[in-house]
Amino acid sequence: MSLTESSQQQPGYIPRNAIDHINPFFFKDQHHHPLPHSYSRPHSLSHSHSHHTHSHSLKQQPYPDTLTPSSLQTPVPRRLSVVDATTPAPAPSAISSYSTPPATPPLGSVDPIAWCTARARIPTPDGSEYFLHIYENSKDKKEHMAFVFGDAIRSRSLDKVHRNETELDRVKRGAYSGRLRNTVAAEDGDLAMDGRNSVDDYTVAGSSSPSSLSSPITSVPLARIHSECFTGEIGHSARCDCGEQLDEAIRLMKAEGSGVVVYLRQEGRGIGLAEKLKAYNLQDLGYDTVMANLLLNHGADERTYEMAQAILEDLGLDQVRLLTNNPDKIEQVEKDSQIKVVERVPMVPKSWEAIEQGRADEFEVKEGAVENKIVRGKELDKYLKVKVERMRHLIPIPAMAS
Ligand SMILES: Nc1nc2c(ncn2[C@@H]2O[C@H](COP(=O)(O)OP(=O)(O)OP(=O)(O)O)[C@@H](O)[C@H]2O)c(=O)[nH]1
Numbered sequence: 001m002s003l004t005e006s007s008q009q010q011p012g013y014i015p016r017n018a019i020d021h022i023n024p025f026f027f028k029d030q031h032h033h034p035l036p037h038s039y040s041r042p043h044s045l046s047h048s049h050s051h052h053t054h055s056h057s058l059k060q061q062p063y064p065d066t067l068t069p070s071s072l073q074t075p076v077p078r079r080l081s082v083v084d085a086t087t088p089a090p091a092p093s094a095i096s097s098y099s100t101p102p103a104t105p106p107l108g109s110v111d112p113i114a115w116c117t118a119r120a121r122i123p124t125p126d127g128s129e130y131f132l133h134i135y136e137n138s139k140d141k142k143e144h145m146a147f148v149f150g151d152a153i154r155s156r157s158l159d160k161v162h163r164n165e166t167e168l169d170r171v172k173r174g175a176y177s178g179r180l181r182n183t184v185a186a187e188d189g190d191l192a193m194d195g196r197n198s199v200d201d202y203t204v205a206g207s208s209s210p211s212s213l214s215s216p217i218t219s220v221p222l223a224r225i226h227s228e229c230f231t232g233e234i235g236h237s238a239r240c241d242c243g244e245q246l247d248e249a250i251r252l253m254k255a256e257g258s259g260v261v262v263y264l265r266q267e268g269r270g271i272g273l274a275e276k277l278k279a280y281n282l283q284d285l286g287y288d289t290v291m292a293n294l295l296l297n298h299g300a301d302e303r304t305y306e307m308a309q310a311i312l313e314d315l316g317l318d319q320v321r322l323l324t325n326n327p328d329k330i331e332q333v334e335k336d337s338q339i340k341v342v343e344r345v346p347m348v349p350k351s352w353e354a355i356e357q358g359r360a361d362e363f364e365v366k367e368g369a370v371e372n373k374i375v376r377g378k379e380l381d382k383y384l385k386v387k388v389e390r391m392r393h394l395i396p397i398p399a400m401a402s
Contacts, residue, residue, distance in 0.1 A: 112139035114310035115157035116146075119174030128254045131174070133158070135311055142265040144307050146315065147250065150258035151177065153221065157314050170204045178202035220342050222259035223320035224249035225308045225329060228267040231276070238377045239280065241349045241384070248347060249323050260315060262308045269293070270302030288386045300391065305332040312339055321345050325393040348395060349384055351376035355398040 114137040123129045133146040133155055146155075158175050170176065180202055226249065232242030246261070253259030268276030275296055282292035290300045312320065312333075321343040322330060330341045348356075351374070387393035 112137050112306050112310055114138075114144065114307060114314055116155040116314060117158075117173070119148075119155065119158055121179070122147075124250075124254075126254070130250075130253075133174075133315075135307075135314075137307060137310060139307065144265055144311065145263040146311055147253075147261040147263065148315065149250075149253040149256070149260070150221075152218070152258060153260060153315050153317065155314050156316060167204050171202070176202040176204045219258075220319045220321050221317065222249075222253055222256060222323060222345065223312065223317065224253075224259075224261045224323040225305065225333065226261055226263050227269065227303055228263065228265050230267060230273055232375075238375050239283075239379050239383060241375050241380060244350055244375050245323075245347050248350075252323070252345075260312070260317065260320075262311050264303070264305075264307055266303045269300075270304070271296070271298045288390070289383055290386060290390050301328070305329065305335075308333055309337045309339055313337070323347050325387070325395045327392050327394060344394070346395065349380070350374045351380065352384065352395065352398050356396070 114135045116133045117136050119131050119133045121129050122132050131148045133148055135144045135146065137144065148155075154177075158173065161170070161175075171180065224245075226242075226246055229240060229242035231237035232240045232244075233246055234243075236243075249259075249261050253261070267273045268279070271279070271293065275298060278296055279289065279292035282295055283289065287295060293300050312318075318338045319340050319342050322333070322341045323345045324330065325347055330344060333339055334341055384393075384395070385397055388395055388397055
């Protein structure tokens, strides 16, 4: 049985990008919905799975009053960023190798590639360290990232030697293995920037065989594909456990001495921070996370994972142990790719884990408080329950939280 099969038939499950199933303003088939008989739905209002017709048709057609529950606001038109059927699909990229940084990124490529532009060591307070990798890509202008733990996992595109670059150029990009030594002359403050004083301490990618810089990957590494959440990671929000999850993934990878967090800039399940804040206002009115997205004319989850595929491929990982509760993420990462999720490693919310283990009373984080990114509270419980009940997330709901 696949890792995701067990959750397919869950009652109340909402498919990703679902709009038809819940949103009272979109009807796939009028015979199955309570449309008033007097209202003959114009073709332009009918919903198609392709999402192609919304942006224009909705602007032109006012909603009949009978379709608008008095408690809801008039929905805004679907964002124009949604692909329009009249726009020709971009031609496939001519670039065949992801390890060749193109001079001008072919934005909009259907099969995106990603290449690492810089990497640097990030020491952490407990004395461990990881290498942060910054990626550019052929699909968007966002800086997606990878936190890489251990020396065995290397970026092929980073290690590739660029034409006319010097050893120092490669050191600046982070295309070395080992550790850089401080070569600044202490007495006069001059930078010894030619690298000659420090060749004993690192090896620069200088051959056409960058894999020679890394030790072989001996076991299937942990991977976390994490979507940006400003509020949960930076803003101390107790509405979600995103910060806690990021910390836990990093903790586990430090403990194993190996792993990758692919950090995707798809805030708010892909709808962006401003739209997520609007969704929070709707949640404060009582709508759940899925319904709030739908009422803003977004999909329940607008994230995509081709960028994660491209980054994992660049890092030479075709097998991972994925830290997730989300079966959709597993399906999307494996889809049309060589990448295989050989194991799903659950991410049990700390507060729910404490309840399950009978430690809830010892769990000293105050209601709604965040401490070391451990979150607890009614708002979090509600958010997590919706993920389980409507988005197929594979975590048991503890009795106390139900
Ligand atoms: N639209 C919306 N996005 C949210 C909300 N809460 C968190 N997010 C975003 O959801 C993303 C994290 O997704 P989650 O559903 O928590 O987790 P997941 O990545 O699908 O699944 P796991 O791998 O199990 O963590 C981040 O981009 C957050 O910004 C919310 O209430 N509304």
